[in-house]
Amino acid sequence: MRAYTQMIRLRTMDTILQDAQRQGRISFYMTCRGEEAIHFGAATALTLEDTIFAQYREAGALMWRGFSLLQFADQCFSNESDLGRGRQMPVHYGSRALNYQTISSPLGTQLPQAVGAAYRSKLQKKESVSIAFFGEGCASTVDFHSACNFAATLKVPVIFFCRNNGYAISTPATEQYAGDGIISRCRGYGMAGIRVDGNDMLAVSAAVHAAKAYAIENSAPVMIEAMTYRQGHHSTSDDSLRYRSEEEVRGHANHGDPLQRMTSFLNAYGMLDENRRTQLEDAEKLSVIKAMEAAEKKPPPHHRELFQDVYKNLPTHLEEQEEKLRDHISLYEGKY
């Protein structure tokens, strides 16, 4: 039920924050519409010890670990509370406390990093894994290939989780690969793999649970390919109706939507009814709006943070550049 509530929370947050971008209140946003079962299915099968290396469409996994609506909003509004100090675009979340590595825009770079992190776990003899999420488009990158090969040859406990959602921006999967999805490549790498219905939260959870156990016991990587559908646009910079039909999108939204399936499931087992569901949706809507309004009011971080954390300690040349900026701003105060 907690996972279901959060699926609603995530869907609501996506809807409202996407609207916020359309209204010019935030600069950019990416939704996870249609892939919520993957996020919560995976996250519920893992513990905080398992390091997550996400791509950019896995906010639900972070939410499950405890990232609050306010924290999501703070990052999207680039305010003084953003853990990332307003340095990156919206949805580039990261939390050391929740063992969720900071998102970066380049695709695939997280994959060999996840292998290195898992190697560390292995040497420390921890009963934990790294999990790297990526889309089917990302599976075409060179980092994907290197990561798979390294993980298998070095015998590393990492889960490679592919969200095959049918599109890489406008490029359909049929133009992304000629083989049988991504999972068919496992054999070539000498790696175990499983394909799963990505819109069935319980199936995803079972797969990740099994993968983690296998990975730790055998000190070996496992790939999971979760079949799903990207219901939303790639991002707020994309209008997906330019390359796919409304009927196609509606078809997936009406048949097989993960939230709908979970609703049916819970209804069938008497854990949910129409009233309860409406209550949950209303409550989440209020929470999201409250968080968003609170985040929007906060100021941005101080501009001295432009120069910090490039290196651990501020080097001389950056001190000098910061001083130059300070002098410049005092001359042209009103312009900034």
Add this chain to the structure above:
Amino acid sequence: MFRISTRQAAMLPAYRRGLASLLSTTTTPSISPPTEQIGSAENSVTDMNLFTAINDAMSIAMRTDDSTIVFGEDVSFGGVFRCTQNLKQDFGPDRVFNTPLSENGIAGFAIGYASMGGTAIGEIQFADYIFPAMDQIVNEMAKFRYRSGNQWNCGGVTLRAACGAVGHGGHYHSQSPEAYLAHTTGLVVVMPRGPKAAKGLLLSSIRSPDPVIFLEPKALYRAAVEEVPVGDYELPLGQAEVMREGSDVTVVGWGGQLRVLENACILAKKQYGIEAELIDLQTILPWDVATVEESVNKTGKLIVSHEAPVTSGFGAEVVATLQERCFLSLEAPIQRVCGYDTPFPLVFEKYYIPDEFKNVEAMRFVCDYAQ
């Protein structure tokens, strides 16, 4: 001063033999540069060549920090340049291992390992092959701490790569890519000039809280032999070293080029009576502007020399900064004596490289200009 044995001198290409014989017969060494030794456990020294010194540094690092791992192509058997010899025997295959042939994989793996608190020493066999790793280096390694708001960092990364002219390397075994790396803020880029500097700088690099790219002049692996302290010592990063004091002209270089420049200084003194001040930057990024600035204010003349092609080489950064800071002290236009804007050629190497004769002429030019 480097000492080269007669046997080693005989192994070098002809144009370097003349140079080598000059080195081995020099009786008066140049002024010994002061080097800081922090935390030196023992006072004894021993002869080491560059690969031995590097090997020793890694061994000490692995002994003092058991999260340290060494990996890359062919490191297991000792490495194509012997830098990793005996490490697997001493520390085991979990900590010293071969990776598949993939520089982006090596870099990414290093970042991930370090992000979880470990010390990762990755080897890139030739700096010419660092380019597949540039996405990981530029977009990830250099921005890792900054983009996370200092929640995450990969300071435990050290990527070592063999660089520079070797006499017969051609396009793909001779490159010096420091300019590409120096343009990537967030990285530390280091290039030692010899065994003693290499050991101390490598230990500092491995232990640095920032990710370091450590470029090793491959021509020096066997050929350069120096007395190197056997203990655990570090040399400071971000600090240049004045190797030779003089008042007529400042000469700046890094890595293997310092051997050439030392000879140029000796020749310039002999042929033209020029007293040159020779500075080894040691760290390319962040670089020690203050030391060079102080020198140029004293001499009023500057030569910057590097093997990499002149256009947009790191020399351009040094020149731009010094003309800005020392404009009124300058008595002559700053000279760059660098490789030509061509791919590194094989049969034409002796024409291509910025040798001691070209540097002597540059020194003479600025001194004449100033009169």
